[in-house]
Amino acid sequence: MAKFPTPDLKYTSDEQEIIEKLEAKYVKNGAPTPLENADDELIKDDIRYIVNKLSWKITCNSACEMDVDKTVHELLDFLSEFSWDAVVVLILAVFAMNHGELLLLRQSTGDNPIAKFLQKLKNPPSSLGSKEDLKLYVEEPLKNLVDQMLGVAEQLVLFKEQASTQKIELNSSVRKVFCIVAYRILQSVVKCISSTMEFVKSGDKYQDFPCKIQRIIRSCRFTAFGDYFKNSKFELEYNGILWTFEKANDVAILLLNIFSAKGNLIRQFDGINKPKNVNLENFQGNTVGFFITEFNVKEEDISVLKDTYNQDKKKGFEVLWIPVVDQSIEWKDELLDDREKVARKMPWWSLTSPLSGNNPVWWYIKQDWQFQRTSMLVVLDKYAKVIHTNALPMVNYWREEAYPFSIETEAKLWKEKSPTITKIIQKIKPLPEFKQGEIICIYGSRDMNWMHEFLCFINHLDVKDVEVKTTTVYVGANRRKQKLQKFETENSIFWSEDMMFRFWRDLENVAASKMIQSRENLEDAIKNEFATILSYDYKEEGTHAGRFLFVISDYMMHEN
Known part of the structure; x- marks a missing residue:
């Protein structure tokens, strides 16, 4: 009791x-x-x-x-x-x-x-x-x-x-x-x-x-x-x-007790037609993902989850959008329009009104699932047992391969596929074929002056003394606020905006997934490598503010 x-x-x-x-x-x-x-x-x-x-x-x-x-x-x-x-x-x-x-x-x-x-x-x-x-x-x-x-x-x-x-x-x-x-x-x-x-x-x-x-x-x-x-x-x-x-053994009953009993009915949008009321049998016997977000949910989170949902729905996967409002914001009826605008982008079910700071479910999400304003996907199996407290990074990177989105599935994917920085880059755009004595420099920055100096240095290397051919690949910066000017030379590759976005997006998702998998191993080398790259982009001051450089040689990567 x-x-x-x-x-x-x-x-x-x-x-x-x-x-x-x-x-x-x-x-x-x-x-x-x-x-x-x-x-x-x-x-x-x-x-x-x-x-x-x-x-x-x-x-x-x-x-x-x-x-x-x-x-x-x-x-x-x-x-x-x-x-x-x-x-x-x-x-x-x-x-x-x-x-x-x-x-x-x-x-x-x-x-x-x-x-x-x-x-x-x-x-x-x-x-x-x-x-x-x-x-x-x-x-x-x-x-x-x-x-x-x-x-x-x-x-x-x-x-x-x-x-x-x-x-x-x-x-x-x-x-x-x-x-x-x-x-x-x-x-x-x-x-x-x-x-x-x-x-x-x-x-x-x-x-x-x-x-x-x-x-x-x-x-x-x-x-x-x-x-x-x-x-x-x-x-x-x-x-x-x-x-x-703790006691629920049916996901439909759990939803009834937590949401519908409070008058917070669940409705589904298909992007075109009017919403329809839910029959809780839609959830019965299915794996259910609680998509928990604020109103300013990222379009890419919706897009990727939508693709995965459409692929895995036939396997018994349902999603419920749980919109939340920060406790500092007073909920007003006028915000319902904002909720519906977001809900219409989603083909799954959603609560009719968001959870706010005076709602104990909001506190449960914050305290027990560690919601911190970043979108997350909590997954429950058909017996209403939580099998992952945030499967969204795994879904964003592995898509439908991650089904049924449990923590065990994530561990298996890491064991079999073991994403590295090199693999993330290769997934977006295969790197040039290596030749003997050749290296590839992956770099990024928001510092225009540093980028110019770096490329000038690479271009003026004395190849007779170094005997190394160098190719540079610019992958952008995760937090830049403006489009950067291209600095392309004979052996320089400047990724497109879309490719840069995918690189940082995949890097963040893989880093978050690895963090979940290696919480008890603080010295995990791969986790630290991801964290190192991401941390450069958050530096605002100092000699290395917003700059990083990684070198690939024979597909082995190390920090320079």
């Missing part, structure tokens, strides 16, 4: 004393109530009896001016078999009866036979129904108290239901909050009913009522408890996601 941490809540000395007494006397840890499996009609009869009994006890004790806390403990003794959430619901039902009765007494009798009968029975002072300022002094303060109690009660009940559904165990700190909230609501109801009885009886003490209600609200700290439940609910939902991934 999953557990979750909860935010700290500092109690007053009075609250701490109440909790200690309640824990010593009552054992309520969220177990089912005796009524849970009873017949519906029996439940109705039992509830009628319980609510009437509670109402009568509060009325009698208030009429006898019994101490409020003593009355609360008597009520708890009567409700000792119920869990705290059930106690809260039942006592609010009692308050609703009392509050409704007060409103009927305030009505003009008119055609309402119930109000007419109740006023005859209670015979309230005439001032109770005649003074308009009763609305200000009585009804508005009561509404404020009702809103406060209902707000925290609703959060408590929903919290308990969600924990029960997800089979999450409530720890001791949560149970303490449950019992003190139940106690405070009981206390508030008893105090409020006692106060209303006073001015219903006399009709001239209602001016003190707002102050009494404010004291109740202030002492009960409903706002603090409400904030606690909001924060705890987020933790609960986050741990519920952990539990779902």
Whole structure:
């Protein structure tokens, strides 16, 4: 059974004393109530009896001016078999009866036979129904108290239901909050009913009522408890996601629990027609890739994944686009147009709205899958088990060869194909055939002056002394902001813009794939070689800023 941490809540000395007494006397840890499996009609009869009994006890004790806390403990003794959430619901039902009765007494009798009968029975002072300022002094303060109690009660009940559904165990700190909230609501109801009885009886003490209600609200700290439940609910939902991934054995059920249950329906675009609603059977029995991106997703990521998707869809591969919004950005409906523009470029399924920083799924993606604003592809097998936390670099480089996109498949590709810098270059454009005593220099830079000096140096080599033929290949720079002028000489090759782009793209993908495969081998030579080339392009200052030079001889590469 999953557990979750909860935010700290500092109690007053009075609250701490109440909790200690309640824990010593009552054992309520969220177990089912005796009524849970009873017949519906029996439940109705039992509830009628319980609510009437509670109402009568509060009325009698208030009429006898019994101490409020003593009355609360008597009520708890009567409700000792119920869990705290059930106690809260039942006592609010009692308050609703009392509050409704007060409103009927305030009505003009008119055609309402119930109000007419109740006023005859209670015979309230005439001032109770005649003074308009009763609305200000009585009804508005009561509404404020009702809103406060209902707000925290609703959060408590929903919290308990969600924990029960997800089979999450409530720890001791949560149970303490449950019992003190139940106690405070009981206390508030008893105090409020006692106060209303006073001015219903006399009709001239209602001016003190707002102050009494404010004291109740202030002492009960409903706002603090409400904030606690909001924060705890987020933790609960986050741990519920952990539990779902741990226990799910069907990818369709997992999607239903995490996304559709939250109203975030999944739709598919084909680039032309209107989106269509998803049937979760589309995912059942398939390998599913979660394509997680921000709105500014790279066109090449979509293009490559689209080709792979079209090739492997018939093998049982589905994709779901999960758009995310940075937590610093406030989600607005106007951004829906941006989402749909991106979604229409994709032939697979997508969420109808993006995940943002206040969504526990967003936090799961960030914390557990290490999403850092760069597009990623998390792959799940048909049993909803994650088989790769980011297969996108592997897909971008090996395409459909990488199916089913598991970490084991990636390891196999590295073992059989072992990409190197030379192989990446050869894949884009075969290098000139080597002759004895010949070398090829692969270089790149954003520094125009350095490029010119380097080529001049190569062209003025004394071949009689060196006895080496040198060919240079310029592969551009990954981060340059402008198109560079060509420096071509007799033995110089200047790649096209497309070829340069592919080189850096493949280099980044292979480097990322290798990083995943060799996380525990920090001295991996190939990984370090990739990192070295990529790091040159990120240097902004210094002697070697933005420059690199690699030499190939007999297809063996080493850094110069």
